[in-house]
Structures are given as structure tokens and as C-alpha cells.
Amino acid sequence: ARRDRATPSRGPGRTADGRAVKLLVNIGSAAQLRGDEAAGAEGVGLFRTELLFLDRSTLPGLDEQVRAYAEVFAAMAGRPVVIRTLDAGADKPLPFLDQAGEPNPALGVRGLRVARRRPEVLRTQLEAIDLASRRTGADVRVMAPMVATAAEAREFAMITRAAGLSNVGVMVEVPAAALRAPQLLDQVDFLSIGTNDLSQYVFAADRQCGDLAELLDPWQPALLQLIAACATAGGAAGKPVGVCGEAAADPLLAVVLAGLGVTSLSMSPRALAPVRAALAAHTLADCARLAKLALAAEDAEQARATVRSEARPVP
Ligand code: PEP
């Protein structure tokens, strides 16, 4: 009842002049889709599959994976789901993948890199995703974490399409991937920018280190510049480029991201309503102007302050 009538609490993401920016949710299991907040999402932008693999000593089998994925696909009833293949390593260690002993796990064999060492892990996961998607008839898209090169994107796309899954993307979490966004887009159907890891690698700042919060601030102009490069490449290729890191959950930054040309924003369910309201208060031209101001700022603090003072009031 507290919600203003001018602030739609449901419905698709739109700027004031009607440009669509899809509002999606980040989840780790079907349980996170229950409740009112997630009901307003246009789809799942990031289904983290690590949860199924954590706190156990062996890999989950095919059937167990099919059940877990099908539960999420069915719960979304027709809305698209972007499922991410296993992102093990660094901040998500998995004992049975023999990653112990790496001196720098964040720079080690993590994410898609594990698939080189253990191809059967990826193969089984893709088979489970394909079976679950057939069982539920869901609109499923698959993406890989920690992709650094277009060659990696090509290899992942080949394996994934061979497994029967046709809509394939990669995450942009490594600066090299952002710099080569056009080449990545030659290989895949979409990009999804993971700002948590992209910040970590752009600023050489451990994402788990609280002392480095200033460098990891998603308003950092250098980060925004890389996002802009990806969005521009997406526009040229006519392919979607979304953001699924924490940056997408900040309503004011969401307006900036829309202005940079990002086509979807994926966030925790509780951020949907405020982000939807901020977008609805700005035209695409407003978004573009604010994005330009943020890019021109000297640092994160100035970017945030300038955009805050220039943004329109959000009802
Ligand atoms: C990211 O890195 O921004 C991301 C969305 O993935 P995760 O937080 O799971 O590493």
C-alpha cells in the first residue's frame, strides 16, 4: 500500500519513453523464486548452479541436476532463464575439482577453465540442462563464466550447441573479454557482464577484500567504460548485452547502464521495484546524458554525486 501509483511494482522494465530494458533476477535455486518480489521479473538473468555442487564430496549426478534445473525452469513458466555453467574456484572452491594448492585461485583454473581439465563435468551439466529444458519446454539460455578470449567463447558455443542447446552466451568478467566484445559476439548469441568479477580484475582488487571497496565501487569510470564498449558492440551486432553483477541493483546506476546501451539488468529480487521505478522516471535521452556524465567523472564518488544531482526525482 506504501507504493506510489506512479511506480509500477510489476511489469517490464521501460524508460519513460518506452525503451525496453529487461528486468531479470539472479538466483541460486528455485526457492529464491518464491515470493512476491521475484514474481515481477521478466525472467532469470543469472541462475548460479554452484549451490548444487557445494558442501558435498562428490559431483551431483545427471538425474539430480535435471531435477534441480527443471524446478527452476518450471517455476518461471515461459519466462526466459539464463543458466550459468559451473563457476568453481576462487571465491567458490569445490574440493573434488582438485583446485587446492593454487597460489592465486582468482587467477587460477576457475569457471570455464575447469572444463578443459574436467570436460565430463561440463558435458554432464549441459546434458542435464538440455533434458530439463525439454522436460519443461522452457526458454533456456546457457552461459559460461570466466571467459577470457573469443576462442574460449567459440569452444564453449560449439560444445553447448552440440549438446542441443541453441541460445548460448558468455559472461564478461575478464577485461580481455570486454576489450574483444565484438569478436566474442561473433561466436555467441549474447553477453552478460558480471561486474563483481570484472571490477576485481580491472582494478586488480580482490572482491573479498573490504579494504579495497573504493576500487571495487561499480561507479568507477574505468568499469563503466568497459561496459560501454560491450554495449556498443552488442548494438552493432544486434545482440543482447546485459549486466548481472551487483551494479545492476543500484537504481541510479541502472539508469546509467541503460544509457550506455545495456539491454537487460539482472539483480536480486528485492532490487527489481526500485530499479523499475528509476528507469520509468528517465527517458532514453536522459539515461544517455547521465551515462556521459558518469563516464566523464574523475572517480567513482564524483560519478555517483554528479548523476545523483542531475537525475530526475523518482516517485
Ligand atoms: C559477477 O562476477 O559479477 C557475477 C555476477 O558472478 P558471481 O558474483 O557469481 O561471480
Ligand code: MG
Ligand atoms: Mg563472477
